[in-house]
Amino acid sequence: MSENVYTLTNVYKTYRNDGKEFEALKDVSLEVREGEIFGIIGMSGAGKSTLVRTLNRLEEVSSGKVEFYGRDLAELKQKELREVRHDISMIFQSFNLLNQRTVIENIEQPLRIAGVPRRERRDKAREMLKVVGLEAKENEYPTRLSGGQKQRVAIARALAADPKVLLCDEATSALDPKITGEILDLLKVINEERKLTIIIITHEMSVVEKICDRVAIIDEGNLAEVGDVKDVFSNPRSKAAKKLVFPSNPFDPSSPDGKLIRIVFDGLRASEPFIANLVEQTGLKVNILSANTRSVGGIGYGQMVLELPADPADQKAVVDFFKAGGLAVSEVNTYE
Numbered sequence: 435m436s437e438n439v440y441t442l443t444n445v446y447k448t449y450r451n452d453g454k455e456f457e458a459l460k461d462v463s464l465e466v467r468e469g470e471i472f473g474i475i476g477m478s479g480a481g482k483s484t485l486v487r488t489l490n491r492l493e494e495v496s497s498g499k500v501e502f503y504g505r506d507l508a509e510l511k512q513k514e515l516r517e518v519r520h521d522i523s524m525i526f527q528s529f530n531l532l533n534q535r536t537v538i539e540n541i542e543q544p545l546r547i548a549g550v551p552r553r554e555r556r557d558k559a560r561e562m563l564k565v566v567g568l569e570a571k572e573n574e575y576p577t578r579l580s581g582g583q584k585q586r587v588a589i590a591r592a593l594a595a596d597p598k599v600l601l602c603d604e605a606t607s608a609l610d611p612k613i614t615g616e617i618l619d620l621l622k623v624i625n626e627e628r629k630l631t632i633i634i635i636t637h638e639m640s641v642v643e644k645i646c647d648r649v650a651i652i653d654e655g656n657l658a659e660v661g662d663v664k665d666v667f668s669n670p671r672s673k674a675a676k677k678l679v680f681p682s683n684p685f686d687p688s689s690p691d692g693k694l695i696r697i698v699f700d701g702l703r704a705s706e707p708f709i710a711n712l713v714e715q716t717g718l719k720v721n722i723l724s725a726n727t728r729s730v731g732g733i734g735y736g737q738m739v740l741e742l743p744a745d746p747a748d749q750k751a752v753v754d755f756f757k758a759g760g761l762a763v764s765e766v767n768t769y770e
């Protein structure tokens with residue numbers, strides 16, 4: 435059993451502005467385990483940033499508890515909180531580098547604040563620069579770096595303090611897909627080699643798919659779903675999860691009686707010729723409106739949107755055929 439880095443229990447956050455109240459987090463309970471990459475995904479305004487700010491007590495919770503390695507953050511005195519925050523590093527969408535300082539000085543910054551002697555902090559900063567593959571940029575200023583390079587410097591700075599957890603708040607949202615991929619690959623290597631727990635806040639499915647072990651879906655301040663990425667993405671149960679995994683349905687049946695279904699298949703069944711089998715075994719044809727597969731943790735998952743024959747008995751026969759084959763079948767539009 436791995437240890438919990440975070441345990442959130444019935445967390446509520448209410449903002450009060452001009453006499454008006456707004457509940458940004460409602461009864462959120464979840465655990466983040468040591469060594470995992472944990473994703474927190476949701477639409478804009480869902481409460482992700484609020485949630486991540488409760489993890490280092492930048493935001494006080496209104497009720498409930500946020501425990502970091504078993505310590506209730508709300509109970510900590512200022513000095514204790516400073517110590518705990520030393521174990522929690524964060525990177526941001528906007529990188530937050532000091533433009534008047536060189537790359538190496540930026541990485542040294544948290545060590546300087548912690549009072550680490552000059553030589554020691556320079557050695558440590560150089561070591562971190564190596565981890566992120568930017569040794570050649572040691573004396574460069576951030577304004578001369580690309581977005582991806584800036585985020586690498588921010589990661590090096592975050593790692594310099596030897597944190598127990600790295601919080602990434604939309605860390606790749608300002609980067610193009612190729613650079614995003616490279617940064618995510620780097621985070622994965624850091625997670626594996628340094629056994630660092632990483633929490634990733636994002637609105638992008640692709641980010642969660644690529645590197646997260648588990649995911650929490652936040653929807654209007656509620657925890658809609660939490661679990662292994664492959665389970666949540668291959669068989670989303672909540673409305674919010676379905677909306678994220680299967681974005682809006684762009685299809686219309688070709689006749690008013692036509693019925694659309696979505697079938698979800700896992701890595702194993704993705705390779706089976708089940709449409710051909712359907713025709714062979716039932717003599718019924720379906721119209722494939724869309725098909726796509728994605729890789730989650732190296733295993734292929736996919737979905738297809740199919741238009742069924744107009745006759746209700748035939749529709750039932752097709753659905754029964756897929757269900758008998760163990761495929762998840764859902765009616766399109768039932769949740770949109």
Ligand code: ADP
Nearest residue numbers: 449451456458477478479480481482483484485
């Ligand atoms: P996300 O990060 O998922 O986009 P946020 O956590 O930033 O969402 O915001 C969640 C909700 O809380 C939003 O509706 C936002 O307007 C509201 N909110 C965030 N911060 C404050 C604040 N300081 N005062 C009032 N409302 C806030």
